[in-house]
Amino acid sequence: MIPLIFFLLIAAGxxxxxxxxxxxNASAEGSAQVLLEARKALQTLTQGLLPAEFIxxxxxxxxxxxxxxxxxxxxxxxxxxERKSIALAWASEIRQQVVYLQHFHLRHSRHxxxxxxxxxxxxxxxxxxxxxxxxxxxxxxxxxxxxxxxYIVGKTATAAARLCTVSSKYLAFLTPVEGPLLADxxxxxxxxx
Numbered sequence: 001m002i003p004l005i006f007f008l009l010i011a012a013g014x015x016x017x018x019x020x021x022x023x024x025n026a027s028a029e030g031s032a033q034v035l036l037e038a039r040k041a042l043q044t045l046t047q048g049l050l051p052a053e054f055i056x057x058x059x060x061x062x063x064x065x066x067x068x069x070x071x072x073x074x075x076x077x078x079x080x081x082e083r084k085s086i087a088l089a090w091a092s093e094i095r096q097q098v099v100y101l102q103h104f105h106l107r108h109s110r111h112x113x114x115x116x117x118x119x120x121x122x123x124x125x126x127x128x129x130x131x132x133x134x135x136x137x138x139x140x141x142x143x144x145x146x147x148x149x150x151y152i153v154g155k156t157a158t159a160a161a162r163l164c165t166v167s168s169k170y171l172a173f174l175t176p177v178e179g180p181l182l183a184d185x186x187x188x189x190x191x192x193x
Contacts, residue, residue, distance in 0.1 A: 034103055034104050035104065035171075037100045037103070037104070038100055038101055038103070038104030038105075038167070038171060039171055040100070041097040041098075041100035041101050042097075042101060042164055042167050042168060042171055044093075044097050045094065045097050045098075045101075045160060045161075045164050046161075046164050046168075049090065049093060049094050049097065049160075050094075050157050050160055050161050050164065052157075055153060055154070055157050058083075058086060058087050058090055058146055058153070059087070059146045059147060059149075059150045059153055061147060063079075063083070064079070064080075064083075064147060067079045080145060083145070083146050084141065084142075084145045084146060086146075087141045087145070087146035087149075087153075088138060088141050088142060091134060091137045091138045091141055091156075092138060094134055094156070094157075094160055095131065095134035095135070095138070098127065098130055098131060098134060098160060098163070099131070101127070101163065101164075101167050102127040102131070104167070104170075104171075105120075105123050105124070105127065105167070105170070106120075106123075106124060106127070123163075123166065126159075126162075126163055126166075127163065129159070130156070130159050130160060130163060133152070133155065133156045133159060134156060136152065137149065137152050137153065137156045140152055141153075
């Protein structure tokens with residue numbers, strides 16, 4: 001009976017070891033996925049959601065004034081509903097992209113960039129505050145619409161842009177090398193891939 005228990009314990013230990021090793025490989029694949037999501041989130045924020053011209057169009061009062069001066073009440077109400085819907089979608093998308101960047105920083109950045117503990121804590125606090133701002137922005141846009149929340153729109157966009165600048169430093173190793181460097185290598189007889 002004792003040898004049976006002994007062999008069962010060994011089998012359980014081996015199964016646990018196998019499970020642990022299989023999780024490590026899945027973690028490496030997950031790390032690559034998080035890196036790609038973080039890079040895509042950074043590009044989406046900096047090139048699509050945070051440019052000043054784009055934000056100005058979301059909260060532009062000129063559009064509202066034109067519609068109020070030239071359109072019937074039904075069109076004015078439809079315009080306000082559509083503009084509110086666009087602003088809410090924009091705020092929601094910013095929050096989602098910030099979450100992707102936060103996942104990278106909180107779980108994986110220490111593996112790719114040399115961060116000290118105070119920098120990591122500072123980043124965690126910055127991301128936490130930005131996510132709170134995004135929630136407050138969404139709530140304010142929902143309650144007051146894009147024209148009643150212009151101050152917090154600008155404040156949230158500025159905070160997100162600041163974190164994008166920090167994130168771009170830690171994701172810089174994912175930026176591809178420019179073409180002329182490859183051309184110089186091939187001119188010297190180097191192998192191309």
